Amino acid sequence: xxxxxxxxFDLPTVEPETQxxxxxxxxxxxxxxxxxxxxxxHYYPRPHCVYCWSEKVELIxxxxxxxxxxxxxxxxxxxPPFNERVPYVAAQVDLEEGVRVTTNVVxxxxxxxxxGMAVRLRFSEIADGVAIPVFEPADAEERSSK
Numbered sequence: 001x002x003x004x005x006x007x008x009f010d011l012p013t014v015e016p017e018t019q020x021x022x023x024x025x026x027x028x029x030x031x032x033x034x035x036x037x038x039x040x041x042h043y044y045p046r047p048h049c050v051y052c053w054s055e056k057v058e059l060i061x062x063x064x065x066x067x068x069x070x071x072x073x074x075x076x077x078x079x080p081p082f083n084e085r086v087p088y089v090a091a092q093v094d095l096e097e098g099v100r101v102t103t104n105v106v107x108x109x110x111x112x113x114x115x116g117m118a119v120r121l122r123f124s125e126i127a128d129g130v131a132i133p134v135f136e137p138a139d140a141e142e143r144s145s146k
Contacts (some may be wrong), residue, residue: 011127020059021045025131031059032099043099064121066095066135073110075132091137093119107136 014022021044024031034041035049036056048055071091077083089105091113105113106124118138123131 003121011130012132015132017047023135024059024061025123026129028131030062030064030121030133032062033057033093034060041097043101045094047088054105062095062097062099062121063072064133065138066093066101066119066121068092068095068105068113068115068117068119068135069100070115071105071110071113089113091135094106100144101133101135104134105136106134112137 012018012022021031031045032041032043034057035052035054036058036062037054038049038052040049040051042050045057045059047057049137054091069092071089073087073089074082075087076085082088082119087109087110089110090105091105093101093105095101102127104124105119106122116131119135120138122136124134125131127132
């Protein structure tokens, strides 16, 4: 018997309640939760509404369009595997659907980020078959062609 593999702290724990979310992410779709009683959306999806506690919640696709609410450039992170990724931009993005997502911003120098700038969803594959939602400036294609 070989050595026990070390746990990957950068991989999500897929539980029955989150399996649909992670399967959608693998296909390039961000799901958010919509309460069928109070009508409010929330992120990350949970089996109950975080506002009214109703269990009548459905998962709906987000368009992935939002604005940068806040961000911070991380220069030091001693935890593997994040220490291999510094510097990176940790951020919060307000989606059109009314939810705030904690994420990373990619494809943009931190010096070019501005609170309120338009961003759009993309997915970053962090392991075979595991993709996480990240965001890039809405004009990322335009930036890369310069």
